Each structure stands twice: as structure tokens, then as C-alpha cells.
Amino acid sequence: xxxxxxxxxxxxxxxxxxxxxxxxxxxxxxxxxxxxxxxxxxxxxxxxxxxxxxxxxxxxxxxxxxxxxxxxxxxxxxxxxxxxxxxxxxxxxxxxxxxxxxxxxxxxxxxxxxxxxxxxxxxxxxxxxxxxxxxxxxxxxxxxxxxxxxxxxxxxxxxxxxxxxxxxxxxxxxxxxxxxxxxxxxxxxxxxxxxxxxxxxxxxxxxxxxxxxxxxxxxxxxxxxxxxxxxxxxxxxxxxxxxxxxxxxxxxxxxxxxxxxxxxxxxxxxxxxxxxxxxxxxxxxxxxxxxxxxxxxxxxxxxxxxxxxxxxxxxxxxxxxxxxxxxxxxxxxxxxxxxxxxxxxxxxxxxxxxxxx
Amino acid sequence: xxxxxxxxxxxxxxxxxxxxxxxxxxxxxxxxxxxxxxxxxxxxxxxxxxxxxxxxxxxxxxxxxxxxxxxxxxxxxxxxxxxxxxxxxxxxxxxxxxxxxxxxxxxxxxxxxxxxxxxxxxxxxxxxxxxxxxxxxxxxxxxxxxxxxxxxxxxxxxxxxxxxxxxxxxxxxxxxxxxxxxxxxxxxxxxxxxxxxxxxxxxxxxxxxxxxxxxxxxxxxxxxxxxxxxxxxxxxxxxxxxxxxxxxxxxxxxxxxxxxxxxxxxxxxxxxx
Numbered sequence: 351x352x353x354x355x356x357x358x359x360x361x362x363x364x365x366x367x368x369x370x371x372x373x374x375x376x377x378x379x380x381x382x383x384x385x386x387x388x389x390x391x392x393x394x395x396x397x398x399x400x401x402x403x404x405x406x407x408x409x410x411x412x413x414x415x416x417x418x419x420x421x422x423x424x425x426x427x428x429x430x431x432x433x434x435x436x437x438x439x440x441x442x443x444x445x446x447x448x449x450x451x452x453x454x455x456x457x458x459x460x461x462x463x464x465x466x467x468x469x470x471x472x473x474x475x476x477x478x479x480x481x482x483x484x485x486x487x488x489x490x491x492x493x494x495x496x497x498x499x500x501x502x503x504x505x506x507x508x509x510x511x512x513x514x515x516x517x518x519x520x521x522x523x524x525x526x527x528x529x530x531x532x533x534x535x536x537x538x539x540x541x542x543x544x545x546x547x548x549x550x551x552x553x554x555x556x557x558x559x560x561x562x563x564x565x566x567x568x569x570x571x572x573x574x575x576x577x578x579x580x581x582x583x584x585x586x587x588x589x590x591x592x593x594x595x596x597x598x599x600x601x602x603x604x605x606x607x608x609x610x611x612x613x614x615x616x617x618x619x620x621x622x623x624x625x626x627x628x629x630x631x632x633x634x635x636x637x638x639x640x641x642x643x644x645x646x647x648x649x650x651x652x653x654x655x656x657x658x659x660x661x662x663x664x665x666x667x668x669x670x671x672x673x674x675x676x677x678x679x680x681x682x683x684x685x686x687x688x689x690x691x692x693x694x695x696x697x698x699x700x701x702x703x704x705x706x707x
Numbered sequence: 708x709x710x711x712x713x714x715x716x717x718x719x720x721x722x723x724x725x726x727x728x729x730x731x732x733x734x735x736x737x738x739x740x741x742x743x744x745x746x747x748x749x750x751x752x753x754x755x756x757x758x759x760x761x762x763x764x765x766x767x768x769x770x771x772x773x774x775x776x777x778x779x780x781x782x783x784x785x786x787x788x789x790x791x792x793x794x795x796x797x798x799x800x801x802x803x804x805x806x807x808x809x810x811x812x813x814x815x816x817x818x819x820x821x822x823x824x825x826x827x828x829x830x831x832x833x834x835x836x837x838x839x840x841x842x843x844x845x846x847x848x849x850x851x852x853x854x855x856x857x858x859x860x861x862x863x864x865x866x867x868x869x870x871x872x873x874x875x876x877x878x879x880x881x882x883x884x885x886x887x888x889x890x891x892x893x894x895x896x897x898x899x900x901x902x903x904x905x906x907x908x909x910x911x912x913x914x915x916x917x918x919x920x921x922x923x924x925x926x927x928x929x930x931x932x933x934x935x936x937x938x939x940x941x942x943x944x945x946x947x948x949x950x951x952x953x954x955x956x957x958x959x960x961x962x963x964x965x966x967x968x969x970x971x972x973x974x975x976x977x978x979x980x
Binding site for chain 1: 871873874876877878879880881882883884891892895896
């Protein structure tokens with residue numbers, strides 16, 4: 351049985367529709383990440399699952415029950431808010447107790463749960479403190495603790511790491527992953543950070559302008575992006591996009607030409623406008639004499655330690671190549687590059703959808 | 708003399724002036740209340756004299772002054788409690804419900820405070836007379852609340868606006884309904900607003916004179932009216948008036964000091980980043 355099911359779920363504010371018919375199945379114990387840029391409807395979708403926003407259309411079920419008109423308190427979900435939303439007039443312990451009170455447990459069970467959770471999250475020392483006396487990372491852990499003590503069926507996370515500094519973010523991300531492995535609770539997690547999505551998710555749901563662009567495992571969305579949006583959104587630095595035309599079994603772009611790889615035969619038509627997508631790591635430096643070599647001007651070089659990013663100009667096209675650090679070149683130099691044909695993606699320019707399938 | 712010292716002297720001098728302006732009436736009340744009648748209006752005023760408690764004694768012996776104090780307390784506390792209950796619930800609704808006419812509603816409530824009291828004394832008198840409420844504490848509680856509720860609504864709305872919505876959402880997800888969330892989360896965080904409102908409501912109700920004079924008789928008379936009854940056409944008994952005034956001062960001071968511990972800033976700090 352699915353833990354959460356969305357069937358054509360819609361959200362409207364007056365006449366403005368912000369979520370357009372989202373379909374999603376989340377299995378029991380699955381870690382699902384809603385990923386997308388700000389304003390893509392991911393937080394609104396999460397808030398609809400939590401019951402903090404009304405569902406304007408479609409059907410939302412949790413644990414097999416349609417919950418469109420069920421109050422948040424009766425949905426069996428716990429949520430970690432972006433800004434933590436700790437009750438400032440209560441100590442850490444009281445914050446957790448408060449979350450447990452509606453469950454009407456006996457005192458021993460309440461204490462046990464709080465102490466267990468505090469032990470898991472390392473909050474033991476902080477139980478008598480108030481939120482104002484905690485650091486950002488500690489507040490974050492308390493917010494998670496408050497959600498965990500209730501042992502809910504579903505955890506909802508709304509960009510839980512966005513207020514932490516980079517180092518702490520990595521650490522807490524790791525802790526969240528570990529917690530999920532340990533508790534096995536279903537998680538719906540919203541973020542705009544692809545690293546969080548890729549590292550934590552069993553399934554990534556990429557959203558844009560209120561539509562679901564693609565649902566898949568982290569590997570699927572990285573290796574087989576279904577649209578130019580997903581292709582450029584996932585991966586850092588972004589995938590290079592080159593607009594081209596299919597001419598006589600070749601991909602022709604201004605100042606740029608390559609044979610149409612065999613796997614796209616029959617999937618494109620002569621004269622079709624296509625977009626070639628190639629990840630920076632799939633652009634190699636080659637000798638000037640090798641087949642398919644293209645001349646490129648190096649405009650900027652960014653040294654990153656192990657590797658370097660080269661901002662290249664090929665005719666009118668700007669490309670980024672990721673090369674081993676020892677292969678980097680000074681800006682202003684001219685080099686020769688070739689695209690790894692086996693790794694290029696092809697999209698229909700008009701629809702933006704993939705031609706790889 | 709350093710610049711700092713000069714500044715300090717100036718500040719203290721100003722403070723002294725302010726203190727004198729505020730404390731002189733209090734000094735006059737206290738000293739006159741224990742001054743023997745014969746030297747009450749002596750010129751220059753007598754600063755040194757043997758204090759007497761005859762005025763206090765007369766106050767309670769000649770009139771049921773204890774009863775009037777009780778009336779005042781019942782009316783002031785009653786109106787304060789009623790106004791805080793209704794006012795904070797109304798303020799919460801105005802603060803949270805998004806509706807294009809909400810500002811009009813808020814303004815309409817505020818406008819209740821704009822009428823001059825003297826203009827409605829007679830209508831009130833007629834209404835309470837026909838309702839059989841003349842000379843009852845309930846009449847004064849109702850009248851004072853019509854002035855106190857708008858004030859509370861406007862004060863509390865500001866405090867509720869400051870309570871982050873995310874906290875209420877957290878409580879909703881944690882399993883609390885609307886009223887429980889209000890009671891356990893929102894209201895405690897607006898406690899300073901409650902304290903300020905309580906002080907204003909209590910002081911207004913405690914000090915009010917005009918309505919109390921017109922709407923009460925011997926039964927529900929409040930202390931302020933009772934004190935003025937020593938001012939009659941044949942004599943003004945200043946000693947008793949001053950003794951009564953001093954007693955009237957005390958509950959207000961106690962009430963304000965009690966509320967003061969809630970007047971703290973930054974209650975919501977640490978809740979949301």
C-alpha cells in the first residue's frame with residue numbers, strides 16, 4: 351500500500367493556479383524528495399500533504415485514506431519546518447512533550463520517548479534550555495526531535511537545511527539519511543538543493559512552475575533527464591545545451607557539426623530543431639588532428655583542486671568543460687575539444703522533451 | 708567640569724523636575740489625609756505636624772466605604788476580564804482571517820471609542836433603567852467594556868501579528884485544534900500585550916467617574932463616586948476626600964506592579980530563524 355498518493359492534485363489561489371495536477375505515489379518507507387527552483391510549487395505540495403493548505407482539486411491520500419478534508423492533526427504526519435518553528439516559551443523538553451500531549455500517552459512512555467529521541471539526536475544536555483539559547487544546528491535537531499517523538503507514519507521536511515551554514519548542512523544531511531535508515535519512516539522532503547536530493551532520495555520528483563517534470567531515482571534523473579529543464583537543473587556545473595538542426599544525418603549548429611549518433615536514428619526527422627545536451631565532464635581535450643575535433647577559445651579557467659572548469663567559446667556557443675586539473679589552460683589560449691558521442695543527450699527544441707527514448 | 712558630568716547633572720535636574728511635577732499631588736494627598744482639619748489650609752502650609760488618622764476613621768465610619776471599594780474592584784476586574792476575553796479572541800480573528808473587509812471591521816471596532824461619553828450617558832441611563840440594571844455592577848461592567856474591548860482588540864492585534872504563523876502551523880501538525888493552538892501557543896506569546904491591555908482596562912475602569920455617577924446609587928456606587936460625595940453643598944470635607952483618594956491609589960499601583968512582570972520583550976525570540 352502506498353503511504354502517500356497524489357492524484358491530479360491541484361492548488362489554486364483565487365484564479366491563479368500554482369500546482370497543476372500532480373500525480374505521485376510514495377511507497378511505505380520511501381524517501382522522496384521534491385526538488386525544484388523557488389516558486390515551482392514544491393513547498394505548496396508539501397503543505398497540502400501536511401494539511402496546511404487546502405487541496406483545490408484532485409485526490410490526496412495518506413495510508414489509503416483520502417485526506418482532502420482531514421485536519422492536519424488527524425493525518426498522522428509530523429513536519430520539520432524551514433524556520434524550525436520551535437515554541438519559544440517552552441524548553442526543549444517541553445517542546446517535545448507538547449507534541450506528545452495529543453497522543454495521551456502515560457508519563458513513563460512520554461519520558462522514554464523523549465529520552466530515546468534526545469539520545470539519538472544528542473540533545474540530552476539541552477533538554478532544559480529554551481530555543482533562544484540554542485545554536486542554529488541545535489534548533490534544527492530539536493525540530494527533528496519534536497517530529498520524531500511522535501513516531502508518525504510520515505515525516506515531512508520543508509527545506510530543513512536551508513538555514514544552516516555549509517559545513518553543518520553536510521553533517522545534518524548525513525544525520526537525516528542515517529535516521530531514515532534507522533527508523534524506516536516514509537519521508538517527503540522539499541529542497542532546492544540538488545545535492546540534498548541526490549544524496550538522500552530513493553526517488554526524486556523534479557518540479558517546475560507547478561508541474562512535475564520527472565520522477566525517478568537520483569541516477570535516472572541524472573543519466574536520463576526527460577527534459578532540457580531536468581538536464582540543466584541536475585548536475586553541477588550544468589549540462590551544456592547547444593541548439594542544432596538535423597541535416598543529412600548530422601547535427602549542425604552554427605560553427606559546430608557532428609554526426610548523428612546511431613541511437614538517435616529514426617527518432618529525429620530531417621530538419622528538426624534539436625538541442626544537444628552534454629555534461630561538462632563529457633567534453634574532452636583532443637589533438638587538433640583527431641576526428642571531430644573542434645577549435646575552442648578558453649575564456650575563463652576555474653581551478654577547483656582535483657579538476658578545473660574551462661569556459662569555452664566554440665563559434666557562437668558557450669560551453670563549460672570539466673577537465674583534470676593538470677589539463678587546464680590559461681585563458682586566451684586555443685584548444686581542441688571533442689564531445690563524447692556516447693554520452694550526449696538529444697532534446698526536441700520546441701517541446702524540450704528528450705529524444706533519447 | 709567634564710562634559711560627561713555636565714550631561715549627568717542636566718539629566719538628573721530634568722528628572723528632578725519631572726519627579727516633582729508627578730509627586731507633588733501625591734504628597735498633597737498623603738499629607739492632607741493625615742493633617743488635622745484645623746491646620747488643613749494654614750498658610751504657609753504646615754510641613755511638620757502630628758499626623759492624625761481621624762479622616763480615615765470617619766471615611767469608614769460615616770460611609771460603607773469598604774463596600775464601595777469592593778464595588779470598584781468587582782467592576783474594574785470584571786470589565787478587565789471580560790474585555791480581555793472578548794477582545795483577544797476578536798483581535799486574533801482580525802489578525803488571522805484574510806478578508807478584504809477586515810480592515811473595515813477593525814476600524815469599526817475602534818470607532819466605538821470615538822464617541823464622547825457625555826453624549827451617551829442619557830441613552831445608557833434609559834437602557835439600563837428599562838433593563839432593570841440601574842445601580843448594579845453589571846451595568847458598569849458592560850459600559851466600561853464597550854470602551855475597553857476596542858482598546859484591547861487594537862493592542863492585541865498588534866501582538867498577535869508578531870506571533871509567527873509557522874508556530875501555529877507546527878501546533879496544527881502536532882495535533883492541536885484551533886482553540887488549543889490559540890490557548891497554548893499564541894496567547895502565551897502575546898502575554899505582554901495581555902498585560903498592557905489589562906493595565907489600561909483596569910485603570911480606566913477603576914478611575915471612571917461619569918458613568919459611575921449617573922448609573923449607580925447607594926448599592927453599586929464605586930469608590931470614585933463615594934469620595935466625591937464628601938463634597939456637598941454645605942461643606943467640602945477635604946480630609947476625608949484625601950484619605951479616600953489615597954486608598955483609591957493603592958489597588959491601581961498593586962495591579963500595575965503585578966502586571967509588570969509580564970511586560971517583557973522578545974518572547975518570540977528563538978522560535979523561527
